[in-house]
Amino acid sequence: MIHQNRQKELLSQLDDNALVIISTNPEQFRNGDVTYAFRPQSDFFYLTGFEEPEAVAVISRKHYSMFLRDKDPAREIWDGERLGLIDAPEVLKLNQALNINNLEDQLSQLISTDSTIYFDAKPCEFDAKITGLLADYSIKSLQEPLHKMRLIKDESEIKTMQKAADISIIAHQQAMQYVAPGMLECDLQSVFDAHFVKNNAEHAYTPIVAGGKNACILHYIKNNQPLNDGDLVLIDAGCEFNNYASDVSRVFPINGRFSDAQKSIYQIVLDAQLAAIECIKPGVSVHEPHKIASSIIQQGLELLGLLKAGEPLSKFYMHGTGHWLGMDVHDVGKYQHKQQHRNFEKGMVITVEPGIYIRKDDKINSIYADIGIRIEDDILVTESGNTVLTGNLIKTINDIEALMSKN
Numbered sequence: 508m509i510h511q512n513r514q515k516e517l518l519s520q521l522d523d524n525a526l527v528i529i530s531t532n533p534e535q536f537r538n539g540d541v542t543y544a545f546r547p548q549s550d551f552f553y554l555t556g557f558e559e560p561e562a563v564a565v566i567s568r569k570h571y572s573m574f575l576r577d578k579d580p581a582r583e584i585w586d587g588e589r590l591g592l593i594d595a596p597e598v599l600k601l602n603q604a605l606n607i608n609n610l611e612d613q614l615s616q617l618i619s620t621d622s623t624i625y626f627d628a629k630p631c632e633f634d635a636k637i638t639g640l641l642a643d644y645s646i647k648s649l650q651e652p653l654h655k656m657r658l659i660k661d662e663s664e665i666k667t668m669q670k671a672a673d674i675s676i677i678a679h680q681q682a683m684q685y686v687a688p689g690m691l692e693c694d695l696q697s698v699f700d701a702h703f704v705k706n707n708a709e710h711a712y713t714p715i716v717a718g719g720k721n722a723c724i725l726h727y728i729k730n731n732q733p734l735n736d737g738d739l740v741l742i743d744a745g746c747e748f749n750n751y752a753s754d755v756s757r758v759f760p761i762n763g764r765f766s767d768a769q770k771s772i773y774q775i776v777l778d779a780q781l782a783a784i785e786c787i788k789p790g791v792s793v794h795e796p797h798k799i800a801s802s803i804i805q806q807g808l809e810l811l812g813l814l815k816a817g818e819p820l821s822k823f824y825m826h827g828t829g830h831w832l833g834m835d836v837h838d839v840g841k842y843q844h845k846q847q848h849r850n851f852e853k854g855m856v857i858t859v860e861p862g863i864y865i866r867k868d869d870k871i872n873s874i875y876a877d878i879g880i881r882i883e884d885d886i887l888v889t890e891s892g893n894t895v896l897t898g899n900l901i902k903t904i905n906d907i908e909a910l911m912s913k914n
């Protein structure tokens with residue numbers, strides 16, 4: 508029912524004769540005849556719950572049709588079972604199931620002269636073909652109403668996101684207990700790979716496992732360097748469970764003990780993160796966490812003498828403090844409305860992830876050189892405040908050192 512209700516809610520915001528066309532792509536080849544693991548388009552899955560590749564849903568107030576792959580016994584021996592045209596109407600609650608191979612001939616038959624067509628082409632061949640079939644019609648975008656809906660998570664989505672967060676929490680804890688000097692970053696990454704797979708989850712994004720100075724490369728994904736005694740390691744890794752993401756970063760000392768210099772930078776980021784999380788509740792501007800985090804980091808770095816008063820913070824903190832989280836790790840939904848930052852509402856999920864990155868060439872006191880810290884949690888906005896979905900993952904200096912000293 509959940510998908511039918513979402514369709515209804517979407518249609519209630521569109522023109523009376525709206526015809527929504529929404530697609531999910533075919534499998535993508537990695538090399539030769541090997542495909543990447545298939546993952547449905549988020550918008551398509553959100554509205555249909557259908558997880559097979561190569562399908563187009565056509566939804567109006569009067570009917571719900573879907574073009575999908577038919578049964579193919581020979582292919583199913585290789586690739587697994589397909590729902591097929593006969594069972595699809597009952598399973599997906601369709602009025603009509605149509606063969607995807609007939610899309611070209613039959614799509615126009617579902618369009619009336621007075622239909623208002625809503626379709627957003629993703630940059631892929633499959634959608635380009637659909638755009639071609641709709642060349643004679645004027646097309647409206649679904650993004651605004653649909654992404655407004657996806658921004659507010661319902662009960663079932665929150666449950667799934669909590670599950671994704673819980674899986675990621677355990678993996679981060681295991682990594683803290685597993686790390687040792689001399690290990691390769693990819694060895695430490697394997698903790699996440701194994702724990703995610705064991706739990707029927709996968710990486711929601713390419714994980715960052717960055718020892719020492721690599722943590723100052725914001726999108727470091729090589730993950731193949733040794734982890735050195737005395738350095739920190741930054742891990743930004745979160746799983747996707749049932750198409751919903753978690754996004755978590757922690758930093759900890761490879762040998763289990765923070766140095767004094769590492770402690771002082773870490774504590775600034777943690778103070779900034781805690782204060783930023785604290786402010787999140789309905790009615791507060793979505794820009795507020797960044798404002799709060801930035802001002803705490805600015806003050807902290809000035810106190811350490813790393814920044815002069817009034818010097819721009821972007822030298823050491825060059826990214827935002829968070830982003831929407833949902834089916835996509837950088838989830839859909841607007842941050843502004845009429846050029847004003849919008850306010851938090853119940854059901855939104857946002858990350859809070861301040862950081863400090865001190866590169867050696869910053870010509871600073873060398874005890875702080877090559878320290879990169881980011882602490883990231885996933886925050887659900889509730890009726891009166893917020894819940895930290897990843898709140899069970901330790902992050903104080905004492906808690907991290909205590910966990911790492913246990914064998």
Ligand SMILES: [Mn+2]
Binds near residue numbers: 830858860
């Ligand atoms: Mn993030």
